Amino acid sequence: xxxxxxxxxxxxxxxxxxxxxxxxxxxxxxxxxxxxxxxxxxxxxxxxxxxxxxxxxxxxxxxxxxxxxxxxxxxxxxxxxxxxxxxxxxxxxxxxxxxxxxxxxxxxxxxxxxxxxxxxxxxxxxxxxxxxxxxxxxxxxxxxxxxxxxxxxxxxxxxxxxxxxxxxxxxxxxxxxxxxxxxxxxxxxxxxxxxxxxxxxxxxxxxxxxxxxxxxxxxxxxxxxxxxxxxxxxxxxxx
Amino acid sequence: xxxxxxxxxxxxxxxxxxxxxxxxxxxxxxxxxxxxxxxxxxxxxxxxxxxxxxxxxxxxxxxxxxxxxxxxxxxxxxxxxxxxxxxxxxxxxxxxxxxxxxxxxxxxxxxxxxxxxxxxxxxxxxxxxxxxxxxxxxxxxxxxxxxxxxxxxxxxxxxxxxxxxxxxxxxxxxxxxxxxxxxxxxxxxxxxxxxxxxxxxxxxxxxxxxxxxxxxxxxxxxxxxxxxxxxxxxxxxxxxxxxxxxxxxxxxxxxxxxxxxxxxxxxxxxxxxxxxxxxxxxxxxxxxxxxxxxxxxxxxxxxxxxxxxxxxxxxxxxxxxxxxx
Numbered sequence: 001x002x003x004x005x006x007x008x009x010x011x012x013x014x015x016x017x018x019x020x021x022x023x024x025x026x027x028x029x030x031x032x033x034x035x036x037x038x039x040x041x042x043x044x045x046x047x048x049x050x051x052x053x054x055x056x057x058x059x060x061x062x063x064x065x066x067x068x069x070x071x072x073x074x075x076x077x078x079x080x081x082x083x084x085x086x087x088x089x090x091x092x093x094x095x096x097x098x099x100x101x102x103x104x105x106x107x108x109x110x111x112x113x114x115x116x117x118x119x120x121x122x123x124x125x126x127x128x129x130x131x132x133x134x135x136x137x138x139x140x141x142x143x144x145x146x147x148x149x150x151x152x153x154x155x156x157x158x159x160x161x162x163x164x165x166x167x168x169x170x171x172x173x174x175x176x177x178x179x180x181x182x183x184x185x186x187x188x189x190x191x192x193x194x195x196x197x198x199x200x201x202x203x204x205x206x207x208x209x210x211x212x213x214x215x216x217x218x219x220x221x222x223x224x225x226x227x228x229x230x231x232x233x234x235x236x237x238x239x
Numbered sequence: 240x241x242x243x244x245x246x247x248x249x250x251x252x253x254x255x256x257x258x259x260x261x262x263x264x265x266x267x268x269x270x271x272x273x274x275x276x277x278x279x280x281x282x283x284x285x286x287x288x289x290x291x292x293x294x295x296x297x298x299x300x301x302x303x304x305x306x307x308x309x310x311x312x313x314x315x316x317x318x319x320x321x322x323x324x325x326x327x328x329x330x331x332x333x334x335x336x337x338x339x340x341x342x343x344x345x346x347x348x349x350x351x352x353x354x355x356x357x358x359x360x361x362x363x364x365x366x367x368x369x370x371x372x373x374x375x376x377x378x379x380x381x382x383x384x385x386x387x388x389x390x391x392x393x394x395x396x397x398x399x400x401x402x403x404x405x406x407x408x409x410x411x412x413x414x415x416x417x418x419x420x421x422x423x424x425x426x427x428x429x430x431x432x433x434x435x436x437x438x439x440x441x442x443x444x445x446x447x448x449x450x451x452x453x454x455x456x457x458x459x460x461x462x463x464x465x466x467x468x469x470x471x472x473x474x475x476x477x478x479x480x481x482x483x484x485x486x487x488x489x490x491x492x493x494x495x496x497x498x499x500x501x502x503x504x505x506x507x508x509x510x511x512x513x514x515x516x517x518x519x520x521x522x523x524x525x526x527x528x529x530x531x532x533x534x535x536x537x538x539x540x541x542x543x544x545x546x547x548x549x550x551x552x553x554x555x556x557x558x559x560x561x562x563x564x
Binding site: 052076090091093096106 | 246247425428435437440441442443
């Protein structure tokens with residue numbers, strides 16, 4: 001059953017068509033990799049799915065309910081939780097409070113939110129930094145913290161935009177481990193990444209975008225050997 | 240155990256204790272300051288402390304740099320003043336009405352500036368403040384314009400005023416502390432730090448920004464109404480931009496986004512301004528320079544010095560056991 005359906009979504013920035021009739025769906029419990037060269041429209045699509053941009057045309061449906069045009073906080077409350085490409089944490093709040101914001105805002109009682117935040121902090125190996133302000137963390141630790149925020153309350157779908165970019169391999173493995181475990185438990189993901197080995201390892205299915213359009217949508221290994229995808233990444237000669 | 244300011248709750252608790260220490264000191268001051276004039280200066284300092292605490296909630300904790308705190312004080316003062324002047328309404332009616340009207344106008348302003356940030360927010364709130372002042376100043380038939388309005392007093396004794404104002408200030412400060420401890424405090428700080436991230440985590444931005452504007456305006460309105468009855472006179476000068484400048488300097492010098500900062504800053508700046516009164520307009524230059532220095536070099540204001548001193552004390556190793564032990 002489709003958890004998220006995207007139907008003919010288009011987006012223009014002035015005369016530039018950033019998204020061109022994008023259509024695909026993500027089934028319940030699926031972990032889908034979204035790949036494509038820079039400027040292919042992946043982040044624009046995630047911005048539309050999480051309510052930061054509105055689509056010029058097309059429909060988005062979550063669990064059978066149209067969500068096109070809803071605001072980010074409303075989407076978060078429906079379970080669409082998003083991690084940004086450029087890390088966004090609350091720099092003048094402690095690591096614990098960063099997580100408690102999400103827990104409280106999404107309706108967890110105080111004690112439960114506190115318990116879950118501490119569990120997540122342990123999972124993400126941030127225990128020693130729990131009471132430090134997020135602004136005092138390293139870039140990789142901030143990524144871990146933002147990643148953790150998406151799981152304070154189990155999301156309907158987690159939209160992860162480049163979680164592995166510019167992070168230490170140890171932290172990458174921590175995030176990959178969390179994704180693996182939660183996927184095994186039935187969590188639905190849409191994962192944007194340029195890290196092909198991780199995409200191959202984690203995602204049974206991948207979607208490739210180029211110039212705002214979906215150019216391939218099938219099993220990950222098949223996508224990565226698709227001449228159209230290779231051409232999009234490396235140019236015509238390589239294909 | 241080392242004293243740490245890294246835990247947000249511990250930080251707020253220590254700041255509350257410091258605020259209560261300032262209040263205790265202020266409560267004892269009349270034992271030394273017996274001169275009624277100087278007691279009056281301290282009462283006006285408390286009026287400014289309320290305005291500073293209200294502005295700090297908005298600018299310090301929510302990141303909404305409004306330039307209208309003095310305007311809301313003026314609105315509160317005029318609501319009770321006009322009710323008394325035109326309808327002989329007693330202060331018991333006028334003061335709650337001032338709070339309600341200020342809150343309602345704050346709510347409206349909050350909705351209008353909801354999508355504005357940085358300089359646009361500052362300029363819009365500044366325009367709002369000037370419009371309010373000019374409307375009051377030019378509505379001569381209703382407000383008597385620049386002549387101002389006489390407002391009845393409430394208490395005969397200055398010391399009664401002193402402790403009533405102090406009591407109200409303590410209640411406001413405790414209220415702000417409990418607000419910051421609650422989830423609301425997390426939401427306001429999250430909005431301040433990163434509005435986009437806050438929305439993506441489910442924080443209702445519209446609701447909490449509007450709540451912050453409304454509450455800040457209500458506190459300012461209450462301060463203005465109390466001041467009106469204390470001074471027994473209200474005029475459009477209460478809403479001058481220079482008054483807002485003084486409030487901002489109190490918060491920045493005391494410590495933006497801290498609980499004791501605005502309170503300590505209000506007493507310090509207002510009492511200092513009394514000493515500098517003989518220098519006329521130069522006192523404003525002194526405070527403006529201090530604001531520039533603090534904003535550039537000491538972001539935490541005077542509170543930052545206290546914080547570092549306490550942390551140093553907390554880190555000092557325990558004395559080594561003596562040979563006899």
